[in-house]
Amino acid sequence: MMGGSDLLLVEDHLPADVKGLVSVEASPCLGLCRGQGLEAPFATVDGVAVRRASVGSLLDAIGARLGETK
Amino acid sequence: MSKENGAVRLKRELLVATARLAYEGRLAEGIDRVPYELTSGDAYKPSLCCAHHDRQAMRSRLAAAMGFALEDRVDDGTPLADLARRAVARKPGSDGPGDPVLTIVGEACNGCVKSRILVTEACQACVARPCETMCPKGSIKVSGGKASIDGETCVECGLCAIACPFKAIIKLQVPCEEACPVGAIGKGPDGKERLDRDACVSCGACLKACPFGAVTDVSRLVDIVEAIRSGKRVAAILAPAVAAQFRAPLGALASAIRAAGFSSIHEAAVGADEAAAMEAEEFAERIGAGEPFMTTSCCPAFVETASRHVPGLIERISRTPSPMSLAAASVRAAEPGTVTVFIGPCVAKRREALAEPAVDYVMSAEELGAAFVALGIEVADAEEIELPDQASREGRGFAAAGGVSAAVRSIASAGADFRPMLIDGLSKESMAALRALARGERAGNFVEVMACKGGCLGGPCAIANPKVAALQLKRLAESSEPLVDRHAAPEARLEALARD
Numbered sequence: 001m002m003g004g005s006d007l008l009l010v011e012d013h014l015p016a017d018v019k020g021l022v023s024v025e026a027s028p029c030l031g032l033c034r035g036q037g038l039e040a041p042f043a044t045v046d047g048v049a050v051r052r053a054s055v056g057s058l059l060d061a062i063g064a065r066l067g068e069t070k
Numbered sequence: 071m072s073k074e075n076g077a078v079r080l081k082r083e084l085l086v087a088t089a090r091l092a093y094e095g096r097l098a099e100g101i102d103r104v105p106y107e108l109t110s111g112d113a114y115k116p117s118l119c120c121a122h123h124d125r126q127a128m129r130s131r132l133a134a135a136m137g138f139a140l141e142d143r144v145d146d147g148t149p150l151a152d153l154a155r156r157a158v159a160r161k162p163g164s165d166g167p168g169d170p171v172l173t174i175v176g177e178a179c180n181g182c183v184k185s186r187i188l189v190t191e192a193c194q195a196c197v198a199r200p201c202e203t204m205c206p207k208g209s210i211k212v213s214g215g216k217a218s219i220d221g222e223t224c225v226e227c228g229l230c231a232i233a234c235p236f237k238a239i240i241k242l243q244v245p246c247e248e249a250c251p252v253g254a255i256g257k258g259p260d261g262k263e264r265l266d267r268d269a270c271v272s273c274g275a276c277l278k279a280c281p282f283g284a285v286t287d288v289s290r291l292v293d294i295v296e297a298i299r300s301g302k303r304v305a306a307i308l309a310p311a312v313a314a315q316f317r318a319p320l321g322a323l324a325s326a327i328r329a330a331g332f333s334s335i336h337e338a339a340v341g342a343d344e345a346a347a348m349e350a351e352e353f354a355e356r357i358g359a360g361e362p363f364m365t366t367s368c369c370p371a372f373v374e375t376a377s378r379h380v381p382g383l384i385e386r387i388s389r390t391p392s393p394m395s396l397a398a399a400s401v402r403a404a405e406p407g408t409v410t411v412f413i414g415p416c417v418a419k420r421r422e423a424l425a426e427p428a429v430d431y432v433m434s435a436e437e438l439g440a441a442f443v444a445l446g447i448e449v450a451d452a453e454e455i456e457l458p459d460q461a462s463r464e465g466r467g468f469a470a471a472g473g474v475s476a477a478v479r480s481i482a483s484a485g486a487d488f489r490p491m492l493i494d495g496l497s498k499e500s501m502a503a504l505r506a507l508a509r510g511e512r513a514g515n516f517v518e519v520m521a522c523k524g525g526c527l528g529g530p531c532a533i534a535n536p537k538v539a540a541l542q543l544k545r546l547a548e549s550s551e552p553l554v555d556r557h558a559a560p561e562a563r564l565e566a567l568a569r570d
Binding site: 001002003005006008009026029039040041051 | 075078079082083086113317436439440442443448533534535537538539
């Protein structure tokens with residue numbers, strides 16, 4: 001409802017070298033939007049919430065998380 | 071523009087707030103607080119110049135969300151609570167066929183710089199000067215180390231921009247004006263956009279295109295919630311494009327809609343099945359009688375476009391009522407006295423419904439989503455229920471461009487000369503194609519016209535990314551019975567089987 005639908009396309013934008021390291025799951029509700037006016041949509045990367053998530057910000061968050069684990 | 075943007079999110083936050091207050095019966099009590107609640111807290115960042123401007127624009131957006139066209143509204147300090155009381159007291163049928171379905175939020179309109187060709191600082195005043203060479207009007211000259219354009223003679227053809235090897239020439243656009251296929255939106259004396267109601271076809275292209283969210287639809291959400299709250303039976307007639315907006319089975323969506331207070335849920339696609347059968351018969355009759363082609367009639371924005379801008383097409387439009395009309399008539403006959411609500415992603419259906427007595431209200435997919443959020447309903451968690459009538463694969467497929475042709479083809483008479491042609495989305499270019507059709511230039515004899523690119527899935531009030539929605543619709547259609555098994559004459563069934 002708050003723009004999360006586009007986030008499902010993040011898989012299409014993952015760089016080839018990280019594609020196999022990331023699994024994308026759709027979630028009906030993370031329960032994070034309520035009482036957080038104008039901060040939706042939310043997503044989580046390895047359990048860490050990303051507010052005002054977009055395909056770009058998720059790619060950044062995934063890149064940062066992978067960088068930490070390397 | 072992506073569906074994922076701040077303007078869309080703001081509109082939906084306000085719809086959720088409106089829906090929550092309406093369902094709680096506290097609309098008048100709480101509506102004036104909403105702009106303050108959304109502009110407070112550490113995380114808030116102004117969308118416009120400051121919180122005061124944001125709140126002013128939010129007040130206008132909330133007025134539209136409660137069903138008021140903003141062109142009629144004078145900001146004289148009247149609290150939104152007064153509008154809320156009027157909205158709650160509004161009676162069904164109080165809208166006239168000429169009432170606006172789109173409105174402009176003046177406070178949010180940026181008054182974008184007038185469309186023109188602009189030479190940027192990247193110009194190198196090169197020796198080749200292809201801009202000068204290409205310009206058919208001699209409007210571009212290089213002097214003082216930079217190209218300049220004579221605005222009096224420039225016809226904005228853009229050839230100079232294409233020719234520039236430095237990409238130093240750009241076309242400044244006004245997104246809403248650029249998107250409108252019929253030139254129905256333009257600047258008023260104050261530089262802000264105005265809708266020409268006589269020219270507007272309610273397609274919603276301007277609503278989708280405006281990066282400031284300054285064009286919005288006039289909602290009837292409050293009226294619908296009020297009908298539910300007052301204990302009336304309220305039937306939902308669900309467009310297949312809406313079934314594709316939620317990642318859940320149709321039965322779960324129906325259950326969620328019931329939880330939002332609707333007493334019965336019906337598929338508009340059942341009306342699409344009927345429309346396909348009627349159009350197949352009408353097509354055979356008209357082509358048999360020597361007519362050159364027939365167009366579809368299910369997209370109200372196209373029907374309006376033909377009526378207002380391409381009169382030569384009017385007599386070629388199918389006389390078959392739209393799936394919404396057929397489904398609503400059937401619900402009205404089965405459930406007299408029930409309030410009927412068509413739920414779809416379309417703005418133009420609001421206008422069609424104003425002249426359709428079987429439809430009391432139109433609710434957008436966004437408004438349905440807002441109701442779910444307000445009530446805490448998770449569609450994916452809802453227990454599936456059976457719908458009274460199941461639509462066919464092709465009926466559900468009406469939601470995607472090419473779906474109507476596929477449905478009619480599946481049940482057309484054996485040996486029919488069926489040559490479909492698709493106009494997928496109204497734009498300035500496709501308007502030229504429609505005019506060519508009216509002049510007799512054509513490449514088919516069954517012309518399907520969808521105002522929104524991709525069909526209803528690409529509607530201005532859809533929630534899901536059209537690519538994701540198309541996959542969901544495909545899943546739904548694949549689990550459905552073929553239309554040919556229900557409606558077709560025996561010879562058409564044989565032909566369809568042979569084709570499969």
